[in-house]
Amino acid sequence: MKGFGLKGYRALNMKLVVIFMVSILLPLLLASYVIARVYIDKSNEETGILINNTLTSLSRSLSGYLNELDQLTLIPYYNDDFIYALKVSASESYDTMSKYQLIGITNMLESQLRFIRFTRKDIMSTLIVSDNKPLFYSTNNPMNDIVKDYEFANTDWYQNALxxxxxxxxxxxxxxxxxxxxxxVTVFSVARSIREIPSKRPISVIIADANTHVLQNMFKDIDFHVPSLIALLDQDRNIVYANHDIPPGLVKLNPDSRSVIRDGNQAYLAVKQTIEPYNWQIIVLLSYTQLERKTLWVYLTSLLLYIVCLTVAFMFYRMLSGKVMGPVNDIIRTMRKVEDGDLTVRYHSQTQDEFDIIGRSLNSMIAELKQKIETEYVLVLNQRNSEYKALQAQIQPHFLFNTLSGFIALNQIGEKELLEKSIIDLTVLLRYILNHPEMTTLEEELRIIGKYCSLQQLRFGPRLLVSISCDSCAKPFKVPKLLLQPLVENAIIHGMEPLNEACQLTIAVEKIIHEGHHFICIRIEDNGVGFDPQHQDKPGSIGITNTVERLNLCFPGSLFGLESAVGSGTRITIHIPEVEPA
Structure with missing residues (x-):
């Protein structure tokens, strides 16, 4: 049973899957990505605000602290007696002064500078020198003393201060x-040259050495929610303080703010803040790996949420799809059984919806189809079988008559042995005609054609040259028996016999593909006398007509081609679709 076209249909289930993907999967995936992206951008924005606010606050604190250190070195200017004591200490007359005078000058200096060291825990020492001569010093280590013959005037800080x-x-x-x-001990310091007020002549240089106690207190409570390195850089971009060990190469790179720098396998996001007006810098190195992990974690969380939502949506999809696809699959199974010829099958509906209406219509169609087949198709089939047998009955006497005529010719010329062999071949042919089923393979048909040509070669001798070939893949193809024999007989009797010279008869079978369809191509060709195809009374017309009618009955889509010209031979080409015969 054909005609329903079920083999090439597009499954409704696949359409539902596509609809599910377009309406659920893709929007849900896009929504999950957008939510993750918005969250990451918002988190990055908040982190940026936190970093900026923290660095702004820290830079203000550090600016105030540096300003305090700056003010410490101005203490000598607050007391004229202090300036005078420094001038005397730096003069050549200092060594000739009395002990009373020396004690007075020393007490004056100590009263000011020791106050600084005792009130500021971060100040480790204060030192006043003039050229290479130390005028006064105060340290938090009572055992400390000035290195003998130290070249103060050659130090960078002394020259810079001047x-x-x-x-x-x-x-x-x-x-x-x-x-x-x-x-x-490593310290960072502030130095200033002390000058006479009127003349601005330098008297000495004061240097205050500070530790990192205050800086440590400022930096210890800073938290950016990811592992970070914080460093304070002076105006020459040297590290003054860092909360952890920082490779000097990282800060020497002088990275742009909000740029990524690398140190081996470690990557950092660098953020900078300048401390005005001292041109110092705070640089924060945030672990870029941890930032990426936070981003990855957001994406993974979003993916997990997507999977959960997808699972729930898929469960609903499966439930609804089952309700739809159950009746659809039942209808398809019913139609496939009808397609296979089972007209007793019926669709049994289990729902009260549109599918019930479709099922009842299908059952009605099957019943009508069965009735039409029983009333019309069987009659047509019987008529076609009768026509087929009548055509075949016309072929058999014609074939026997021509074969027996050949035997008579052999007897007349006295070829007894050849006659005996011909009789044996004829016996094979008759057994094939009488006992063989109506349908045979091309391989068997060509074997019988070979027997027939062998009989004809006994008559024509070297004048008849025969070539038979067949593709191995075409040999099992089923055709009506004696389909090709009338055509071969026409080629020998009407095409070759009139000539008194050798003629070639070629019978070739092959499988071809034409416009995407597979065909069995049968070619019967001779180089005999030929004829005019337009002539109504062409030789062998009865055999050709019978063959064409048998082809149309068995293979409705077959093609029969005839090419001939007087003196140029004849070619017959048959194209049979590679399907089971009707």
């Missing part, structure tokens, strides 16, 4: 190598 014209100079982190007990 060149600053009375302004404070912050000194890069350095060793207290001018003290005996703390010469290996």
């Amino acid at each position: 060149q600053a014209n009375g302004n404070a100079v912050f000194v890069n982190p350095h060793k207290q190598d001018y003290f005996t007990k703390t010469k290996d």
Whole structure:
């Protein structure tokens, strides 16, 4: 049973899957990504605000602290007696003064500078020098003393202080190598040249050394929610303080703010803040790996949410799809059974919906189809079988008559052995005609054609040359028996016999593909006398007509081609669709 077209249909289930993907999966995936992206952007924005506010607050605190250190070095200017004591200490007459005078000058200096050290825990020492001569010093280590013959005037901080014209100079982190007990201690310092008020002539240089106690208190409570490194850089971009060990190469790169820098396998997001007016900098190195992990965690959480929503949506989809696809599959199974020829099958509806209406219509169609087949198709089939047998009955006497005529010719010329062999071949042919089923394979048909040509070669001798070939894949194809024999007989009797010279008969079978369809191509060709195809009384017309009618009955889609011209031979081409015969 054909005609329902079920083999190439597009499954409704697949359409539902596509609809599910377009309406649920893709929007849900897009929504999950957008939510994750918005959350990440919002988190990054909040982190940026936190960092900016923290660095702004920290920079203000550090600016105030640096300003305090700057003010410490101005203390000598608050007391004229202090300036006078420094002038005397730096003069050549200092060594000739009385002990009473020396004690007075020393007490004056100590009253000011010791107050600084005792009230500020971060100030480790204060030192006043003139050229290479220490005028006064005060340290938090009572065992400390000035290194003998220390070249103060050759140090960078001393020269920078003199060149600053009375302004404070912050000194890069350095060793207290001018003290005996703390010469290996690293400090950062502020230095200033002390000058006479009227003449601005430099008298001496004061330097205050500070530790990182205050800086440590400022930095210890800073938290950016990811592992981070915080460093304070002076105006020369040397590290003054850092909350952890920082490779100097990272800060020497002088990265742009909000840029990513790398140190081996570690990556950092650098954020900078300048401390005005000192041109110091705070640089924060946030672990870029941890930031990426936070981003990845947001995406993973979003993916988990997407999977949960997808699972719930898929469960609802399966439930609804089952309600739809159950009746659809039942209808398809019913139609496939009808397609296979079972007209007793019926669709049994289990729902009260549109599918019930479709099922009843299908049952009605099957019943009508069964009735039409029983009343019309059987009659047509019987008529076609009768026509087929009548055509075949016309072929058999014609074939026998021509074969027996050949035997008579052999007997007349006295070829007894050849006659005996011909009789044996004829016996094979008759058994094939009488006992073989109505349908045979091309391989068997060509074998019988070979027997027939062998009989004809006994008659024509070397004048008849025969070539038979067949593709192995075409040999099992079923055709009506004696389909090709009338055509071969026409080629020999009407095409070759009139000529008194050798003629070639070619019978070839092959499988071809034409416009995407598979065909069995049968070619019967001779180089005999030929004829005019337009002539009504062409030779062998009865055999050709019978063959064409048998082809149309068995293979409705077959093609029969005839090419011939007087003196140029004849070619017959048959194209049979590669389907089971009707």
